[in-house]
Amino acid sequence: MTVTTGVPDLSGCTPAEARAAFRSGTTVPTSGVAPGFAQANVISVPRDYAYDVLLFAQRNPKPCPVLEVTEPGSWHSRLAPGADLRTDVPSYHVWQDGGVRDTLPDVTGAWRDDLVTFLIGCSFSFETLLRDAQVPLRHVEQGTNVPMYVTDRPCVPGGRLHGPMVVSMRPVPAHLVARAVQITAMMPAVHGAPVHVGEPEALGIQDLSAPDFGDPVTLRDGDVPVFWACGVTSQAAVMQAKPPFAITHAPGYMFVTDARDVDYRIV
């Protein structure tokens, strides 16, 4: 018998097991969950907004690499056969006119037949490969969600969508920064190489201890803050456009796919 603590340990489970736990109501950030498999940002918008989202993503491929686009109304994913996009994400935001109306563990009751769902690459997908290469993951060590920041760097507008780039930050020991760059550069579909290394002020980030999404993380002596483009960018841009209705994951609470992280390595 497993002794159950407050937070279930999903670091040894398969993607299907993780999704089943989330479907049953487990609500935890997904960094470290089902290691070795790709995770995705989720945005569901009315069909009328789908071209705008796809155009914005094409023009901003670093923050918004599109892994999948569903047919209108479908809750199925090619990246996770058997999964249900309405129940298998640990936490959802339901948006109305650009504001969060509800935060829910299940959006079956809010689903609509005209929703097109976009799965956008997530940097959690390269964390296993970083760890395998001995690059420490401070937010995992500290048991927190990854910190995310809204930068002062504007995205290229697309249709009705516009807004600043959002980044995730991981502290990396200075002698391992180059290794972290090399590993992630090989994975452009999950944000690729960092967009910025050190000097948070140059991105318009005034206070690393006050992230806009996720949790603050403590840098250890000799750590450099390294910034990757973040899929929350697409969520922020959609909300700037204030569609009448949308559903997204809650930042850090991602959709865990059956796609292997190494399948997104280009070599």
Added chain:
Amino acid sequence: MTVTTGVPDLSGCTPAEARAAFRSGTTVPTSGVAPGFAQANVISVPRDYAYDVLLFAQRNPKPCPVLEVTEPGSWHSRLAPGADLRTDVPSYHVWQDGGVRDTLPDVTGAWRDDLVTFLIGCSFSFETLLRDAQVPLRHVEQGTNVPMYVTDRPCVPGGRLHGPMVVSMRPVPAHLVARAVQITAMMPAVHGAPVHVGEPEALGIQDLSAPDFGDPVTLRDGDVPVFWACGVTSQAAVMQAKPPFAITHAPGYMFVTDARDVDYRIV
């Protein structure tokens, strides 16, 4: 004074000079033109078809990497400021109901305000880097267009678009195949690594000497046929959907951009 032969030599010119030549009526395939700069497939469709094209491209990123999407009616490109997409491609096809109505060097008279233009990556963009690495380009040596073949490998349908993958083929000496793979793998936005090496029959290609587009090329002793996904795939899929109207480049007669080929290397 330059002695003019039948075919002007554009192998030493800038992208702007090449576009000016095409605007003035020069009609040649663009392999080897303005070395060091990226080239693109061009597809202009009515706005009503734009989501289908973008969705099909997202689902088939190897043959259809999207470099740019214009605003409806615009003939300007961010990848070539000052260029005119209606005049600067050496040869265009004008399509009606899925068939070629005209082949023209200038489509200003056929342009429409609702046309959205897609620039799709082209394998000519990695040819300079192959040549720099001592990988010979047989079609350039032989002064012909690259051969392209319709395969029996279906693309993932997207909206009204569907169809087989089209590939370009370059003969590569056996001892240089690995080098060619390594170099092109680093450029996913211009088709990336080959999809197939050797064994044309396994792609459904019965006769290498009878390409579906472009010209046949002679393999030299010890050459292996190497196949890269080709942007003509998107043109073929659009035409399967039989939109009432469309404009494309003629295969092999590409839009020469100001973007440097190395800007599409991920490392």
